[in-house]
Amino acid sequence: MSEKLRYQLLRLTRKTWSRCALFSLFALMAVASSALIGPYIPENVAIKLGSDSIGSLLGILASSMLTVAIFSASTMVGSFGAVSNSATPRASQLLIEDSTVQNTLAAFVGTFLYSVIALVGLHAHLYGDGGRLVLFGFTLVILVLVVVVLLRWIDYLSVLGRLGETIRRVEAATMAAMAQRLQKPFLGGQRQPPGAQGRHAVRAPATGFVQHISMDILQARAEALGTTLHLHVLPGAFVEPSVVLASCDADLAVNDQQAIADAVLIGAGRSFDHDPRFGMVVMGEIAARAMSASVNDPGTALDVIAAAVRTLIFWVDTGRQTAAQHDAAVEFDRVTAPGLREAGLLEDVWTPLVRYGAPAVEVGIALQRALASLRRLDHPGFNAEVEELSRYALEKASHSNLIDREMAMLRRESAACGSSNSISNGSHAEGTGYNHQHAAANASSQ
DSSP states (O other): OHHHHHHHHHHHTSSHHHHHHHHHHHHHHHHHHHHHHHHGHHHHHHHOOOOHHHHHHHHHHHHHHHHHHHHHHHHHHHHHHHHHHHHOGHHHHHTTTHHHHHHHHHHHHHHHHHHHHHHHHHHTTTOOOOHHHHHHHHHHHHHHHHHHHHHHHHHTTTTOOOOOHHHHHHHHHHHHHHHHHHHSSTEEEEOTTTTOOOSSEEEOOOEEEEEEEEEHHHHHHHHHHHOOOEEEETTTOOOOSSEEEEESSSSHHHHHHHHHTTEEEEEEEOOSTTTTHHHHHHHHHHHHHSSSSOOOOOOHHHHHHHHHHHHHHHHHHHHHHHGTTTTGOOOEEEEEEEEHHHHHHHHHHHHHHHHHTTHHHHHHHHHHHHHHHHHHTTOOHHHHHHHHHHHHHHHHHHHHOOOHHHHHHHHHGGGGTTSOOOOOOOOOTOOOOOTTGGGGGGGGGG
16 A cells, blocks of 8 residues: 555544544444344343333434534534634644544444434334344443443543643644654655756646655656656645656656656645644744734743743654664665755744744743753754844844843843844844745745
8 A cells, every 4th residue: 555545544534524434334234233133033032131112212312412413513613713713723623633522423423323223223123022132232332332432522521622732732743743754854765965956857736735745656656767766845845836846867758747746745735744844833823823912822822832842852852862763764765855954843933932922021031941941952953043043032022122121131041042142223133034824834944
């Protein structure tokens, strides 16, 4: 099975309707098996253990599960809206794909369908005494399942859609994407030499964001062509028809170009899968919304800073532990891929915090201390950007009407980052420009 097909199947299993369909299929199988197994049960056993209350029990299940399913669906929609309004619409993707939410709704819908079909079978006299006994057994099992799911759902509602829980989910999804990238820093291919560019290029067939790259398809095509393919985009990159996806020195027929383009899955939006920078972008968006004048919630910004520091420390520590495995991680020796630009991880989350948190001195102090913590990691991919962001934060604060004492506090904290303590009001830091919507998503910046 190709990587592309596995990825598409994974995305399919995260759809709510697919889980509802699966649970409904199990319900249909339970009803059908009652009619099939019933004739094999001895008549005296069926009469002795059979229950005349199965009809009323199924009626109660059918009516109650319909109500609970509608309530759960409305709760889900309300939670999606709450996350979009309090955090960012990009974070609602994690809630939509949450397995607990989907399994709960699927269990309620499946139980409702089971009850209705079983009632139809009862009134049509499809079951004998043995079939009614089997149906009664299945109903008891489903009742226990519904009680367990309902109790878990009630407990889960206490955190569903909460801002703190949303930040935790974004942090966990980002760490998962980071761990995956660190295991395969070049997507399983070879490290791409600087300036690698083939004579023949394959351009993007559509406009959108790269969501997945099937390296096995690229490897097979490179072997067939007897060449090395150079991949020029990473998951999360924004592409349009002028952007080169891959290049090589071999002549490319139309079918070769089509196969290479098909290996790069392009969608309308970014995904947390395979894209560590997207999680950092979402954290930055949550902090930016919290620091807007209409919300003015510095506490959430402080929570995002803490989550960002944990995530970036995870990146550095895990990267150091897996550094020796990088050469062994090469599965596709005919494909080269660029590495992730580590400074971009800092830009994605800290730049919105600096821009919108400058008027709040408590956020500025926390930000400088967080940058100092990252500077003490002494990670080559972070050091220069940490110092640059510290200078940028000081400059931004100097234009935010802070009093001299507050600026002195910020300068004192920023000294730990190795940045300058004296910034004139008219100076401008070099290289601090940031296009939040485009540059963070562009593969060339990665």
